[in-house]
Structures are given as structure tokens and as C-alpha cells.
């Protein structure tokens with residue numbers, strides 16, 4: 001059983017680190033843009049500002065969603081729980097800066113093994129209370145892939161484009177043994193198998209509100 005998503009004109013994508021958005025929801029972002037070239041995309045990243053990673057991220061987001069607005073914070077990588085207030089205020093300021101409300105928010109899921117991912121997941125729930133909030137998964141060294149409950153099937157072209165763009169845009173991460181096109185494509189294939197298609201991204205969605213018919 002599947003449902004069709006429509007009426008999405010503004011998407012917020014959020015990541016704790018430069019590369020999280022591309023890894024977690026790059027294919028969904030490409031699919032949303034393919035379905036609606038006018039889609040407005042606003043990206044928020046908690047860390048990496050002022051470092052070489054910021055330039056990588058800005059170029060990558062531009063490749064995934066040309067014209068997207070990108071905000072890169074400068075909290076210290078791997079230490080963000082110690083900067084809870086600064087993180088909260090940074091996200092709140094970003095939300096206030098949005099020209100229009102988001103229709104969909106994509107960010108890390110709450111049970112991710114990385115403390116920075118968990119912190120951002122916790123804050124996103126408090127800042128974006130009226131929007132659907134989907135938690136993406138981040139492939140990495142830890143064995144913390146979640147039991148996803150929501151799938152977004154994508155074309156083979158989008159799956160390959162996502163994997164290739166990630167490997168091309170983040171040279172600073174190439175030293176990680178899991179950071180390559182094959183690994184990213186493999187997870188897309190696994191999630192595709194789980195929803196009876198070839199490639200898909202998976203999400204953890206804590207709350208879903210279904211509106212049937214005209215509620216006005």
C-alpha cells in the first residue's frame with residue numbers, strides 16, 4: 001500500500017554535520033525537486049561553519065537542490081550536546097528566518113548513535129511542531145540503522161545520482177571506510193527491497209496526521 005505525497009512547496013532539510021542531509025535524504029530531495037521544480041528548499045546545518053566543510057556542503061546542496069537557501073552554524077563537531085542553548089537558538093533563528101512555513105521537515109532520527117544527530121532530532125521536534133517531521137538514517141561505522149517505517153521509492157537515475165554526488169562533493173570524508181558510492185547505493189537497494197521496488201530511502205516517522213477530505 002502506498003500514498004501519494006502532494007502539496008509540498010517548501011521543504012526544510014536539517015543536518016548536524018555537513019553531508020548528513022545528502023546521505024540521509026539526498027534521493028528524496030532529488031525526487032521532490034524532480035516532481036516540483038519550483039519547490040523551495042531551506043537547509044540548516046548545525047556545525048561546520050567557517051571550515052572547509054562549509055564550502056563542500058554549500059556546493060553539494062546546490063547540486064541536489066539548485067537555489068536552495070543554506071544556513072551553516074559553527075558549533076563544534078561531536079560536542080554539540082554541551083552547547084544545547086546555542087543549538088536551540090541557532091535552530092530557532094533559522095526557523096524565524098524562513099519566508100514561509102515548511103510543508104515537510106527532514107532531519108536525523110531520534111535514536112541515532114551519534115550525539116550530534118540525536119540533539120538535532122530532539123530540537124527539531126520542538127521547533128517544527130506543526131509539520132510532518134521525517135527522521136532520516138545516516139549510514140556510518142556504528143551499527144545503528146533504524147527500523148524504518150516510511151519509504152520513498154526513487155528511480156535508478158536518482159539513486160545513482162545521489163550516490164555519485166555524495167562521493168564527488170565531500171573529499172574531506174573520503175578517509176572513512178564506509179564513505180563511498182557503493183555503500184550509499186547498497187542502502188538505497190536494501191530499502192528498495194523492503195518496499196517492493198528497486199531503490200528507496202527509509203525514514204522513521206514518530207507522528208503522522210492524516211487529513212481526509214476538506215476539514216474547513
Ligand SMILES: [Zn+2]
Pocket residue numbers: 016017020114117138
Ligand atoms: Zn552526521
